Amino acid sequence: MTTIKPTVFALSALTLAMSFNGQTQEQATKKTQDEFEKIIVTGVPKRTTVMESSVSVSSVSIEQVTIATPRSTAEAFRLIPGVRSESTGGEGNANIAVRGLPVASGGAKFLQLQEDGLPVLQFGDIAFGNADIFMRLDNTVQSIESIRGGSASTVASDAPGGIINFISKTGESESGSVAFLAGLDYDETRTDFEYGGYLSDSVRFHLGGFIRQGEGPRDTGYTSNRGGQIKANLTKEFEKGYVRVYIKHLNDKSTGYLPMPMHSDGSSLLGFDSQKDTPHSAFFLQTVGLGQNNEIRQGDMRDGMHPVVDSIGFESRFDLDNNWTVENRLRKSDVSGTFMSPFPAEVASSASIAQSIAGNGATLVYANGPSIGQAFNSDLLMRVHTFDVKMNDFGSLMNDLKLTKTIGDTSFTFGYFLSNQSIDMSWLWNSYLLEVKGDNAALIDVFAADGTAYSENGLYAYGTPYWGNCCQRNYNVDYDTKAPYFAVSTKFDNITVDASVRHDSGEAKGYYAGATIGSVDINNDGVISKPEEAVAGIETANVSPVNYDWSYTSYSVGGNYQITPDQAVFARYSKGARANADRLLFGKVRTDGSVAKEDAIDEVTQTELGIKQRLENLRLFATAFFAKTEEQNFEATTQKFFDRQYDAKGIELEAQYFVGSFDLRGSMTWTDAEISKDALTPEVVGNTPRRQADFIYSLMARYNYDSGAAGLTLIGTSGAYAQDSNDLKFDGYTQVNGFVSYDLSTALNLSLNVNNLFNTIGITEAEEGSIPSNDIIRARTINGRTTSLTLKYVF
Numbered sequence: 001m002t003t004i005k006p007t008v009f010a011l012s013a014l015t016l017a018m019s020f021n022g023q024t025q026e027q028a029t030k031k032t033q034d035e036f037e038k039i040i041v042t043g044v045p046k047r048t049t050v051m052e053s054s055v056s057v058s059s060v061s062i063e064q065v066t067i068a069t070p071r072s073t074a075e076a077f078r079l080i081p082g083v084r085s086e087s088t089g090g091e092g093n094a095n096i097a098v099r100g101l102p103v104a105s106g107g108a109k110f111l112q113l114q115e116d117g118l119p120v121l122q123f124g125d126i127a128f129g130n131a132d133i134f135m136r137l138d139n140t141v142q143s144i145e146s147i148r149g150g151s152a153s154t155v156a157s158d159a160p161g162g163i164i165n166f167i168s169k170t171g172e173s174e175s176g177s178v179a180f181l182a183g184l185d186y187d188e189t190r191t192d193f194e195y196g197g198y199l200s201d202s203v204r205f206h207l208g209g210f211i212r213q214g215e216g217p218r219d220t221g222y223t224s225n226r227g228g229q230i231k232a233n234l235t236k237e238f239e240k241g242y243v244r245v246y247i248k249h250l251n252d253k254s255t256g257y258l259p260m261p262m263h264s265d266g267s268s269l270l271g272f273d274s275q276k277d278t279p280h281s282a283f284f285l286q287t288v289g290l291g292q293n294n295e296i297r298q299g300d301m302r303d304g305m306h307p308v309v310d311s312i313g314f315e316s317r318f319d320l321d322n323n324w325t326v327e328n329r330l331r332k333s334d335v336s337g338t339f340m341s342p343f344p345a346e347v348a349s350s351a352s353i354a355q356s357i358a359g360n361g362a363t364l365v366y367a368n369g370p371s372i373g374q375a376f377n378s379d380l381l382m383r384v385h386t387f388d389v390k391m392n393d394f395g396s397l398m399n400d401l402k403l404t405k406t407i408g409d410t411s412f413t414f415g416y417f418l419s420n421q422s423i424d425m426s427w428l429w430n431s432y433l434l435e436v437k438g439d440n441a442a443l444i445d446v447f448a449a450d451g452t453a454y455s456e457n458g459l460y461a462y463g464t465p466y467w468g469n470c471c472q473r474n475y476n477v478d479y480d481t482k483a484p485y486f487a488v489s490t491k492f493d494n495i496t497v498d499a500s501v502r503h504d505s506g507e508a509k510g511y512y513a514g515a516t517i518g519s520v521d522i523n524n525d526g527v528i529s530k531p532e533e534a535v536a537g538i539e540t541a542n543v544s545p546v547n548y549d550w551s552y553t554s555y556s557v558g559g560n561y562q563i564t565p566d567q568a569v570f571a572r573y574s575k576g577a578r579a580n581a582d583r584l585l586f587g588k589v590r591t592d593g594s595v596a597k598e599d600a601i602d603e604v605t606q607t608e609l610g611i612k613q614r615l616e617n618l619r620l621f622a623t624a625f626f627a628k629t630e631e632q633n634f635e636a637t638t639q640k641f642f643d644r645q646y647d648a649k650g651i652e653l654e655a656q657y658f659v660g661s662f663d664l665r666g667s668m669t670w671t672d673a674e675i676s677k678d679a680l681t682p683e684v685v686g687n688t689p690r691r692q693a694d695f696i697y698s699l700m701a702r703y704n705y706d707s708g709a710a711g712l713t714l715i716g717t718s719g720a721y722a723q724d725s726n727d728l729k730f731d732g733y734t735q736v737n738g739f740v741s742y743d744l745s746t747a748l749n750l751s752l753n754v755n756n757l758f759n760t761i762g763i764t765e766a767e768e769g770s771i772p773s774n775d776i777i778r779a780r781t782i783n784g785r786t787t788s789l790t791l792k793y794v795f
Contacts, residue, residue: 050612052491054572059144062144065079072092080144081669086691089780091133093106095764095765097161101604106125107124110160114166115135116315126394128391129337141168153556171196175196176197186217186788189212203237221281225253229250245313261347275783278438279441290536300340305341314330324404326403330400333396339389344383358447370442378436383431394423396421397418411490420480423475423581426473430462431463462532462535473515476512482504482505496559496561500555519535550579555574567612577602586634607626608626631644631645644681662702663703666698668695674688697716712737713737736757
């Protein structure tokens with residue numbers, strides 16, 4: 001395992017960024033200054049420069065993302081200071097947290113993911129519908145801009161921790177590109193294209209997207225990544241503003257990686273490579289059971305994470321008379337899809353699992369594959385639950401209107417945000433037996449001692465009896481959010497002071513239904529088999545109502561003192577919150593549909609103190625933060641609710657250095673967090689929250705030469721506990737990515753990219769909280785080394 005001590009690495013990264021003392025080229029110095037004076041457009045009521053703002057903001061260009069060679073959108077988020085992105089779920093389904101705020105379950109609960117200033121989904125942690133599943137990073141993106149800290153709580157709903165915003169290209173320059181990527185040691189081909197420019201003196205456009213296919217970085221046994229995206233926008237410029245229309249169509253299937261079997265240190269089991277394999281298999285492609293209306297339906301494992309998004313948006317901004325500015329963003333999105341992936345509910349001895357299903361003397365036989373019909377004699381077996389989820393309707397309608405009045409150095413912003421978010425989904429899970437094998441595992445059938453079959457083609461239950469048939473569910477709830485907000489900013493010489501307040505109110509209306517058990521002849525053969533004796537369906541005749549509302553007020557006060565043109569200090573205090581959505585169902589919603597106020601929202605308070613320093617060729621941010629967080633949550637894989645509070649403090653550092661042909665960027669976040677209160681599991685009070693590392697860090701180093709560039713990106717973390725019990729602890733790791741490019745001509749470039757150059761093992765999450773007696777855990781690790789070649793033509 002390749003591991004670098006985090007404290008030593010982080011300090012050396014910053015030392016390296018400040019150690020060069022040679023002559024800086026004029027162009028490099030100008031580049032640094034230009035970035036320091038960048039105008040912030042994300043998460044602020046009024047556009048201002050980085051130097052004059054009292055918030056922590058970072059911007060990562062698409063070129064910098066390309067250098068880091070991410071294999072998914074969530075991997076690109078790891079370049080952002082203060083953001084902990086557990087990017088081992090594939091193209092989506094990442095756990096994303098921001099400096100000190102927890103991730104008790106999945107998704108991005110306290111962090112909002114946006115595209116061009118509006119949320120992708122109103123709630124970033126919808127069960128099996130995390131917001132990152134519905135967005136793709138491609139060359140239509142100009143930059144990724146992020147705000148961390150409490151200021152986000154008053155400029156966006158349900159985002160007290162921060163905002164990550166994809167900012168699209170809008171055709172301001174007449175240019176385009178076509179890039180073709182081919183995996184050299186894994187199965188992936190992808191074509192990206194984009195072009196923009198002016199149609200007239202006042203009308204410009206941009207169009208682009210990608211298409212891809214392949215097996216992906218892990219061996220699934222079939223073409224599991226297939227689809228693409230297309231985006232376009234059209235802008236009409238006027239003398240005092242602009243109007244923009246944009247559209248997006250996303251239809252992309254990709255593998256959703258769930259925890260898989262490995263040793264407690266992340267090393268591989270015999271026949272299952274923790275860095276390259278997955279329980280997905282060419283012999284495990286179909287499920288069958290009852291649908292959301294108790295009809296017989298089939299599911300296709302090849303669907304994986306399959307978002308289908310059609311959205312249209314409208315954006316405008318105008319400077320009016322008497323120093324008024326009006327800005328509006330509107331987007332209507334039709335969103336649906338599936339989440340389909342095998343989850344190892346148990347990895348144990350074959351005999352014990354067989355006996356738990358068919359009694360003493362149970363035997364096992366290969367249900368399919370090359371050994372079909374033969375006795376299964378392996379010591380290990382997996383009990384697999386198919387996370388078969390239909391996202392029927394995740395559509396939304398959102399509008400954000402802002403009016404700003406400027407009087408001298410003072411501005412007043414009045415805003416109103418509206419959102420309607422649908423969450424209509426069905427959980428249609430089954431139970432299978434699968435061999436512990438990475439290269440196209442076969443399904444296993446189980447028989448009683450008298451020869452009675454207790455399974456059919458590997459399926460031993462229509463439902464999940466091992467988990468108490470918890471997870472046959474259907475719910476359809478609409479969440480309406482209204483949020484007026486107000487902000488004021490003023491400047492006194494070198495001091496900028498701003499304050500803002502936002503009042504969120506909303507209501508949830510709909511219904512949910514759980515499981516009902518009965519005998520059903522699923523295969524219509526006239527015989528009720530053992531699995532058909534107890535089939536889990538949806539209790540459609542006995543639905544439960546959802547009828548509750550919520551409200552909370554957020555505020556943020558900050559100040560920035562620009563001591564010199566190249567040095568500033570800032571401070572901020574904020575109180576924000578977020579409303580809880582579907583994770584309250586099946587446990588926190590009362591029989592009349594209401595919800596306790598303390599369950600409906602989670603509050604977050606934050607204090608930030610920071611310094612910004614610009615030297616001749618160096619830019620440095622340092623921010624100390626203190627946070628107190630409430631959390632209500634539900635985790636599907638453990639069937640547990642959370643009701644707790646967290647305290648966290650830490651320091652976030654970000655440095656950028658340019659000298660000659662070198663470009664160095666580094667960040668480090670130190671966090672000291674603990675569970676300060678827990679209403680349901682008080683024994684964990686005082687422990688470190690699960691998966692919260694003391695240090696996370698990144699360093700990007702690039703050298704530009706006459707005919708190309710070369711560089712390395714290091715992304716890492718110190719050790720972290722698997723669960724809140726603080727028993728099993730993961731080792732820290734550093735993932736190294738490398739690239740080298742060569743200009744074949746002025747317009748044609750060839751680049752070689754290597755992700756996880758040293759094939760490092762890095763565990764990000766595990767179901768077990770302590771090491772079991774067989775030393776086998778179910779966990780997610782970063783992918784092993786993958787190498788790709790990209791040919792890009794720029795015109």
